[in-house]
Amino acid sequence: SAFQLARYAQGACYVRHSDVSAANAGRQLTCIYYFNPEWQEEHGGVLRLYHPKDGLIDVAPLCDRLILFLPDIEHEVLPCTVERFAVSGWLYGPESFLESCRSFVAGLREEESEHEEIFVSIIAFRDPEVPMTVQDLYRKAKLPNRVHVGLISQVDFEEDGECFLHEDDLPDGCSKNVRETRIHWKEARGPCWARFLAQKLWAGEKYVLQIDSHMRFVQGWDEYLIAQLKACPSSKPVLSTYPPGYDREHPVPQESPSTLLCASHFGEEGMLRVAGKMLRQRPATPLASLFWAAGFSFSTSELLQEVPYDASLKFLFFGEELTMLARMWTRGFDVFAPCQPVVFHCWDRSYRSSFKEVPDPFALRSRSLQRALAILGMEQGEETGQQAALGKEPASFASPRGLKEQMSLHVNCFKLHSFFEKRN
Incomplete structure (x- = not known):
């Protein structure tokens, strides 16, 4: 086995690669342990795995997280905005050990799937x-x-x-x-x-x-x-x-x-x-x-x-x-x-x-349509709908993408509408 401490400075990353090569023959399992107690999503430094079956898998470098994967799976570290620390390790052994590793990882995956x-x-x-x-x-x-x-x-x-x-x-x-x-x-x-x-x-x-x-x-x-x-x-x-x-x-x-x-x-x-x-x-x-x-x-x-x-x-x-x-x-x-x-x-x-x-009460249907148009910013409607159109939705409709982005969406819808009108 071999281990190393990895420190990524602000802005650092690691290009896509695998842990198997002629220089390190015999590697059968890669393990990474993170200790970044203050990590937030905006800090970056995510480990991206290119799994041949599951596609892209992003793993956040959360403190006290241990990840195991087969060394032939390609992976990279995306750019980080703060210092990032991890201990990387590789287990070596014969081919029979590799088969045991694959069975172990497969068992973990199946157990995870059940949940x-x-x-x-x-x-x-x-x-x-x-x-x-x-x-x-x-x-x-x-x-x-x-x-x-x-x-x-x-x-x-x-x-x-x-x-x-x-x-x-x-x-x-x-x-x-x-x-x-x-x-x-x-x-x-x-x-x-x-x-x-x-x-x-x-x-x-x-x-x-x-x-x-x-x-x-x-x-x-x-x-x-x-x-x-x-x-x-x-x-x-x-x-x-x-x-x-x-x-x-x-x-x-x-x-x-x-x-x-x-x-x-x-x-x-x-x-x-x-x-x-x-x-x-x-x-x-x-x-x-x-x-x-x-x-x-x-x-x-x-x-x-x-x-x-x-x-x-x-x-x-x-x-x-x-x-x-x-x-x-x-x-x-x-x-x-x-x-x-x-x-x-x-x-x-x-x-x-x-x-x-179903008997369709016109008033109910009309009110629903008015509210929907107001949410989309296409028409002023009832008070709740007006709030939605202005980016001031009720608490259950709170929006992390701000008013500017919402207005951009509405403008694009208008352009699309105009495009169809011209074609017709």
């Missing part, structure tokens, strides 16, 4: 696809026991038997992880209100996946989404896009193109419409996106806590995604599209009912 629980938020309106969606969710997960579902079922208690989720629909042991609230469909108040209720079923899980009730999944979707999220070059990333479709009568497509959200057109009420565009080839890393989709969103639970759904936006349909996007952006979140399709969406609506069946 990386995922909360899946689902809202359903008289949808017979619910049982198959939740069933596929669990059957395709690599670690189904870490998946917890929060389901809001808006149904007719007597007529919608095929929409109900039963214990027999799920793999053994998974039914205990499902939290469901059933509401009569006539009491429904639109998607924002329903997603607000679904978020109330969250029980502290580390990750949150928000989807619709008519979805299918790729094998190992849970492991892949976590790896993709870690590969995003942002401290507060969100994975989101409009997924490719599936046919209820046929198997899920084996090969589907990746998609990216793009601006489409403006509706009569002034809200921008967004469309999912197919990419000619799959990107190597998650692709930065300007937009966000409510029907597929994966992030840490930090998003749910900092940007909860606004329950007052009853019967708001077009505007749900834009208001959420603006609120999450002003809190430092960045949206990315995953490299490849992870879920599939049934875009055919003919087989199911929709929120449009």
Whole structure:
């Protein structure tokens, strides 16, 4: 074994490299121990690992943190703004020792994965696809026991038997992880209100996946989404896009193109419409996106806590995604599209009912639209909406990206609006 004390002066960094070379043959494990008691995020000096499977992994040099990794994994130290201290060590041994190290690290990773629980938020309106969606969710997960579902079922208690989720629909042991609230469909108040209720079923899980009730999944979707999220070059990333479709009568497509959200057109009420565009080839890393989709969103639970759904936006349909996007952006979140399709969406609506069946009080819908436009800075609305447009939102809407950045976002939206008007 060999150890060294590393002191990084202000502005110092270490370029990308691996710890394996002809000069140090026999290195089988790298270990780094940090002691930086006053470290803050703005101090930098983060260790960046280029994992061949999980992509970019950033490790903050927190005091008393010990990190172990295989020496052939490339890594670098990003520039620091203050002094940074660490002890680096390397363990040497025969190839058999390397295999033991790999098994040890793999065991740690698997144990960690068990604790990386995922909360899946689902809202359903008289949808017979619910049982198959939740069933596929669990059957395709690599670690189904870490998946917890929060389901809001808006149904007719007597007529919608095929929409109900039963214990027999799920793999053994998974039914205990499902939290469901059933509401009569006539009491429904639109998607924002329903997603607000679904978020109330969250029980502290580390990750949150928000989807619709008519979805299918790729094998190992849970492991892949976590790896993709870690590969995003942002401290507060969100994975989101409009997924490719599936046919209820046929198997899920084996090969589907990746998609990216793009601006489409403006509706009569002034809200921008967004469309999912197919990419000619799959990107190597998650692709930065300007937009966000409510029907597929994966992030840490930090998003749910900092940007909860606004329950007052009853019967708001077009505007749900834009208001959420603006609120999450002003809190430092960045949206990315995953490299490849992870879920599939049934875009055919003919087989199911929709929120449009619910008696729609014009006053409620009008008030929600006014509030949404005010949050986006597109129109003066009620007092709360006016505060939002001016960057003076209520405490639950507090914004770390300041007024200047918010106004910049609004100006860009205006330019985009003008661009479409000229084209039309």
